[in-house]
Amino acid sequence: MRTPLFAEHQALNARIVEFSGWEMPVHYSGILHEHNAVRRDVGVFDISHMGEFFVSGENASLWLDSLLTNRVASLGLGEAQYSLLLNEKGGVIDDLIVYRIGAKDFLLVVNAAKIEEDAAWMCGRSIAGVDFQNRSDAYAALAVQGPNSARVFAELFSEPMPTSRNVITRPDATSFAVTTGYTGELGFEWIVPAVEAVPAWRAALACGAAPCGLGARDTLRLEMGYPLNGSDLSPTHTPLEAGLGFFVDLQKADFVGRSALMAQKETGITLRLVALCVEEKSPPLRSHYPIFSGTTLLGETTSGAHSPSLGVGIAMAYLPAASATVGTTVEIEVRGRRFRACVRKKPLYQKTS
């Protein structure tokens, strides 16, 4: 599959890779350059492969609250929140953003690889008074991220970028600019009808945003300790294990997975998703590298990379709770050799302003 911007990427000589069935740019000028553009200036990513669901109706809020972990009813008009869709065992099906675009209207932006699964799961639990529409093909999206993203926003929309995060500028329009992102930098995501994708992309570039691919998107999010579904999140791990308890409201009425989470809370959380930093010179980390403490195999990396900002290998992994506290030293094995690493507080990268 291709996004409406595929020809634009080709024209910019992007290196194209397959990502969950999509032909996406992994980089244009190079991952390091694009990573630094977002950390120091401003970059734009094509995130049109992600899915857009529109949920509306009398019972829309009630229904979403029965399926998602965060409290949808608390969302004000024009606000967005991060949330999770769980299975009955409390495992993660998907992580997503919910936008309240009307009193009874919501937009959900979901992961590309999970569009069909999420839609089937949600429709299989539909109730009266809710209209669900998967309009993923009809929408494109850009993420404009970086310290200078406010300048791009002001040029594009002739108004200042909201200073708060998770705010939608025009919730009632056909396109939405919202101050969210996956990089740890200031920025906004711009969801537009597919036919408007090319002019929106070109406008962002004309405002000075550097085109950035999935490679930089991955290194940027990993430096922040943001999980990637399919790697760091999975149906066999709960959001409590993933350290996402902040986005789970166990006080609200029942939602799918709640009883499993309550039980897990009761018995204790035995695994925790941690951020790791290598403490010595090492090859870049990748996913599925084994992690040891002495002779004991503790687990494996779920994501890994060379951190362009820190200049060292970084990773995420589920470790036994006893080995998951900040400051714990472990060893990560790369091609038969072990390198000392340390459990660190998230985010691994902190802005020095």
Add this chain to the structure above:
Amino acid sequence: MNVPDHLLYAPSHEWISVEGDIGTVGITDHAQSELTDIVFAEPPALGKILAAGEVAAVVESVKAASDIYSPVAGEVIARNEAIESEPALLNSDAFGAAWIYKLRLSDLGQLTALKDAEAYRTQIGA
């Protein structure tokens, strides 16, 4: 794409220059361009005996690891520590400062199996 005429090439994108029975090995400009930002390099240990086609070194970009194969057999007699401390040299000067290792060839006859610049250019479509 730069493909110097005076070098020999392996289909797996290594180059070798030979003086007497001493060969100097590196990766091609095409290889570094495909790998992009190289952030780690590990030349082979001194004294290591390599067979032709054996993994001699590893280089890693931000995105992927890549094995470097010895174009010919021999004993490693020098390793370039400059690329260990500054892996980006492989991107900026693949045919020069970023040579990876030198070896004493055990069979000069193996050189005939390698490609000349013209054949390698054809391979990469340059």
